Amino acid sequence: MKDLPIMSVSGIRGIYGVTLDELFVSRIAYIQTKLSGAGKVVIGRDTRPSGERLMRAICRGIRAAGGEPVDIGIAPTPTTCVAVSELKASAGIIITASHNPSQYNGYKMVHSSGRLFKGDECETVYSHFKRGEYPQEQELKQYDDSPAKTVDAVSIHINKIISTVDVSLIASKRMKVAVDSINGAAGAIFPALLEKLSVEWTGVHNKLDGDFVHNPEPRPEHLTDLSSLLSTSDGFWGGFIFDPDADRLATMGQNGEAVSEEMTLVLALENILEHTKSDIATNLSTSMLIDDVGAKFGVHIFRTKIGEANVVEGMKKFNCKVGGEGNGGVIYPAMSTVRDGLGAMALILELMAKRDKKLFQLTAAWPSYPIVKDKISCESLEPKQLIEKISARFPDEKKDLLDGLKIIRDYGWVHLRASNTEPIIRCYAEAKTDQQAKELSEMVLAEAKR
Incomplete structure (x- = not known):
């Protein structure tokens, strides 16, 4: 492998077999496990075809460092993060390239608390890698590439989500929604979550095969199939769209109306701030709509550098109980300390139930900024x-x-x-x-x- 992948505060992203391969992730997993004190290391992945091969290579690296690899299979990024915290693991690893095209894959590092690594923590791992502080290829290959155990983390994440919303209120509205998970990791959990909330659903592209049939960025111009479903059928309350690792959520009107992904955070905040007054941390590129939210609820907006970890740091620094990004990322530590598309969906469903309004009726109450x-x-x-x-x-x-x-x-x-x-x-x-x-x-x- 001649070229290295992109290594940043957002984790590692590269083209599989070109800038990111099994040996590379084995070495990074070895370093991360060593620095985290060994112990249990939870591994989750999105649905990309290269995911299982990389998972096995990561198991080698964890074992070489004296750790215990725990596989949760195909799982959204927030599910993996919640599992790390709830299972009291020393660290977590997520194999995903998020919204990048299918030829990419990536590696995100999770702290024992369930948050993603901060920028300086990422840089420490990268520095050890650049200094060559890892075993040679032949030594790594001597270690078993299978997980020590497998765990179902779906129920763990669902229980965290439903403990923070009014399940009976949502169920009482007998809602029906449409879902597009772009054949990504959300499909491993959202059907069970909606069943717990007594919300009926149908949708498009909800297999677990990693076939990204449209651009993975959850923007209106990429979502024609879901829009067609909503516009030609009756009885829907709205549509929900996930990116491949389900840390981001976009929405769509009940008749297929386009809705900016910026509205996800706005609607989630509208719900949360009614019962929990808090300042908000968000990044520099998030919409002016967040300033309107702040004005409505009398709270302050703190802007941070781009990158989820930077927003989480900002939340801690300014004592914010909620934050997020305009790309459809809601961070609500009562559910999880990362962007959580599944949690965001539950919060928006609860707001729809409280208002007894369908999705486009809620978004229409806010200004529209191109x-x-x-x-x-x-x-x-x-x-x-x-x-x-x-x-x-x-x-x-x-x-x-x-x-x-x-x-x-x-x-x-x-x-x-x-x-x-x-x-x-x-x-x-x-x-x-x-x-x-x-x-x-x-x-x-x-x-x-x-």
């Missing part, structure tokens, strides 16, 4: 230097330089930053009108092209 999402390939560029040059072109703008470049105006903002998971620079712009958002995006992209 967001433009673009990107710049930077395989041959240094992202930080490029962003610094662009920033210098706007000396008189109000800027936030916490994570890349964010230019803030009274009607909107544009944010340029290096991706944590792909060799690209992301450009997000949001404003009160489509034209304003496009102009903000084009303004910085024009400078980038120079």
Whole structure:
């Protein structure tokens, strides 16, 4: 393997067989297990075909470090994190590339508390790897590649979720919803969760075969099959869409209406803040809608760097009982200390039951701010230097330089930053009108092209 995968605060992402392979994950698992003090290490994975092969290689690395590999099979990222905490494991490993295409896979590290590794913890593992502090290939191959035990973690996660919502209220509404899990890990748990909540469901792309039949990013333009189902059938209360590892959730109106993924966090917060007053931590690229939520409930919004671990750190620093990201990620520690698409679905179902309103009726009560999402390939560029040059072109703008470049105006903002998971620079712009958002995006992209 000539090239290394991307290694960041968001974990490790690479193309299987090109920048990420069995030997690499064995070595990372060895280092993580050593640093975590050995003991039980929980392994979960999404549905990508390469997942089981990587799981077996990880078992070798864990055993070589004196640990005990515990396999929970195909499981969403939040399910794995909850299992680590509830099983009192020393660490956890999630084999997933989240929203990346199927040729990718990845590796996320879980702390014994059930949260993902923070940035400095990730860097410690990466530093040991770069110094070659791991066994040679032949030594690793001497260890058994099978898990010491297998555990069903689905019921553990479901019990955490249903303990925080009003199950009888949800059941009393006899709701019916449509679901698209893109044949990913959510399919291992959402049917049982909805059964516990007495919610009827049907849907599209809910096998566990890893066949990502549309772009894995849960955005409206990728969800035509679910929209068609909702628009041609009666009786639905709304639609729910997961990404491959189910840490993110998007929604859809009961008649197939497009809904921005930014609304997931808004609706979850609307429910939570009614009974639990708390400030909110979210990242720099999350919609201005969160400021509207803060104003409605009289709470403060704290903005962090991009990356789920950074938001969780912000929640701890500012004593926030809830947080999340505008990409459909809700972090509610009463359920789990990571983005949890299953928990978000339960929270939104509870809000629908409280209001006795279908999904699009809930979203229509909030403003609509157009967001433009673009990107710049930077395989041959240094992202930080490029962003610094662009920033210098706007000396008189109000800027936030916490994570890349964010230019803030009274009607909107544009944010340029290096991706944590792909060799690209992301450009997000949001404003009160489509034209304003496009102009903000084009303004910085024009400078980038120079």
